[in-house]
Amino acid sequence: MSGTLRVSADKDTGVAVVTLDRPARLNAIDLAMAGELADVWRELRFDDTVRAVVLTGAGERAFSTGLDRDAVVPQPSSPYMQDDPLLRVGPKANDLWKPVVAAVSGMACGGAFYLLGESDFIVADTTAAFFDPHTGYGMVSAYESVLMAQRMPYGEVARMALMGNAERIGARRAYEIGLVSELTEPGAALEAAVRCAVVLAGYPTEAVQGTVRALWAAKEAGRTQAFAQAPHLIALGNLPAERQAELFAGRDGRTYRIR
Numbered sequence: 001m002s003g004t005l006r007v008s009a010d011k012d013t014g015v016a017v018v019t020l021d022r023p024a025r026l027n028a029i030d031l032a033m034a035g036e037l038a039d040v041w042r043e044l045r046f047d048d049t050v051r052a053v054v055l056t057g058a059g060e061r062a063f064s065t066g067l068d069r070d071a072v073v074p075q076p077s078s079p080y081m082q083d084d085p086l087l088r089v090g091p092k093a094n095d096l097w098k099p100v101v102a103a104v105s106g107m108a109c110g111g112a113f114y115l116l117g118e119s120d121f122i123v124a125d126t127t128a129a130f131f132d133p134h135t136g137y138g139m140v141s142a143y144e145s146v147l148m149a150q151r152m153p154y155g156e157v158a159r160m161a162l163m164g165n166a167e168r169i170g171a172r173r174a175y176e177i178g179l180v181s182e183l184t185e186p187g188a189a190l191e192a193a194v195r196c197a198v199v200l201a202g203y204p205t206e207a208v209q210g211t212v213r214a215l216w217a218a219k220e221a222g223r224t225q226a227f228a229q230a231p232h233l234i235a236l237g238n239l240p241a242e243r244q245a246e247l248f249a250g251r252d253g254r255t256y257r258i259r
Contacts, residue, residue, distance in 0.1 A: 003021065004020070004021060004022055004030065004032050004033035004036055005018065005019065005020065005021055005033060005036045005037065005040060006018075006019040006021045006058070007019070007040055009047070009049065009050055011049045013197075013198045013201055013202075014049060014050060014051035014052060014198075014201035014202070015050070015051070015052050015053070015054060015194060015197040015198055015201050016044060016047075016050040016052075016053050016054070017053075017054045017056065017190075017194065018037075018040055018053060018054070018055050018056070019056050019057065019058050020033065020055075020056070020057040020058060020063070020064050021058045022058070023057075023058045023059030023061065023062075025068060026059075026061055026062035026064070026065040026107065027057040027058060027059070027062050027063065027064040027065065028064065028065050028066060028067065028068035028069070029064060029066065029067050029068060029071075029085075029086065029089060029111060030067075030068040030070070030071050031071050031072075031073070031085055033089075034067075034085045034086060034088070034089050037088075037089040037090075037115075038088045038089060038093075038094055041090075041091045041093075041094035041096045042094050042096075044091075044096055044098065045094070045095060045096050045098075048205075050098065050201075051098060051200070051201035051205055051208070052098060052099045052100075052101070052197040052198070052200040052201040052208075053091070053096075053098055053099070053100045053101070053197065054100075054101050054102075054103055054190065054193045054194050054197050055091075055100055055101070055102045055103070055115060055119060056102070056103040056104075056105075056189070056190050056193070057104075057105070057106070059106070060105055060106055060127070060186075060187070061106045061107065062105075062106040062107040062108070063102070063103075063104040063105060063106060063107065063108040063112055063116075063128070064108060064111070064112035064115065065107055065108075065109050065110060065111075065112065066086070066109060066110030066111025066112050066113075066114075067085065067086055067110070067111045069248065071085070073085055080231065080232070081231075082231040082234060082235055084143065084231075086111045086114045086143070087114070087143070089114055089115060090114050090115055090117065090118030091118050091119070092118040092216055093118065097209045097212045097213045097216075098208075098209060098212070099120045099197070099200045099208060099209075099212050100118070100119045100120050101119065101120060101121060101122075101123060101193045101196050101197050101200075102115065102116055102119035102121070102122045102123070102193070103122075103123050103124075103189040103190040103192070103193035103194075104116070104122055104123070104124040104125070104128045104180070104189060105124070105125050105127050105128060105186070105187065105189050105190075106127050106128065106129070107128075107129055107131075108128065108129070108130050109129075109130065109131045109132060109133060110132055110133060110134065110144065111144065113132070113143075113144040113147050113148055114143065114144070114147065116147075116148075116151075117144075117146075117147025117148060117150070117151065118147070120212060120215070121181040121196075122174075122179060122180050122181060123180065123181065123182045123183075123184065123189050123192045123193040123196065124171050124174060124175070124180040124182075124183060124184070124189055125171065125183070125184045125185060125186050125187060125188055125189040126171045126172070126183060126184070126185065126186055127171065127186050128170075128171040128174065128180070128189070129168045129169065129170055129171070130160070130168065130169040130174055130179065131160060131164075131165065131167060131168040131169065132144055132145070132148075132160050132161045132164065133164050133165045134161070134164065135161065135162060135163075135164040136164035136165045136166070136247065137164075137239075137244050137247045137248050138238065138239030138243055138244050138247055139234075139237075139238050139239070139244060140233050140234045140236075140237035140238055141161045142229075142230035142231075142233050142234050143227065143230050144161070145157060145161045146223060146226040146227060146230065147223070148160070148161070148179075149226075150219045150222070150223060151178070151179055152177055152178070152179050153177055153178075156169070156177050156179075171183055182196075
């Protein structure tokens with residue numbers, strides 16, 4: 001790894017821990033990390049000693065705040081061929097059907113939902129906060145909203161996506177609506193997630209992976225159809241980049257990385 005990710009595997013338990021490791025940037029995903037995530041998931045597909053995975057973020061402030069705003073993503077002029085560098089950062093997008101448990105502390109927003117949406121369940125501590133700032137910056141929340149609509153009640157994800165920076169879902173509320181499956185004390189989410197992963201890794205591999213695949217299949221058709229609409233909605237609804245930057249710069253000095 002180049003330093004944007006840390007991967008550790010315990011061959012005794014069969015659990016690997018993948019850590020987003022850019023705490024100074026709130027674990028925002030730059031293009032290097034996006035590529036490394038895809039590589040890691042593909043490597044774990046072929047590592048039979050790893051039977052379950054925990055995904056987390058370094059530091060206490062954020063799990064991830066999505067795509068780094070400094071990342072330069074060249075785009076073709078056609079609205080039918082928009083490139084999104086985060087579409088391949090998740091485990092399912094790379095055909096990894098081993099169970100992935102996310103451990104969340106601090107902020108998880110915007111493009112972080114690509115990762116959370118492809119995790120099998122989420123453990124969070126009481127510092128966790130989930131939000132989607134796209135609309136406030138003149139951007140369409142498309143892929144993020146599709147993924148979260150498959151994990152949260154419609155009204156909850158609609159409020160979060162539409163209210164933007166004005167709305168954060170705290171850890172307790174996230175637990176109450178089922179986005180988070182277990183709530184821990186501050187700093188204890190990773191330990192709890194690893195504990196769950198150890199149990200999963202101890203079960204017969206084919207049974208666990210078959211169940212992961214079956215669960216994802218239940219959501220896959222609707223997700224695929226919704227994703228097909230996303231590029232056009234983004235191309236039509238996003239403000240020009242310079243206007244997005246103006247809105248972003250005007251937000252009381254706070255920095256979030258989105259999409």
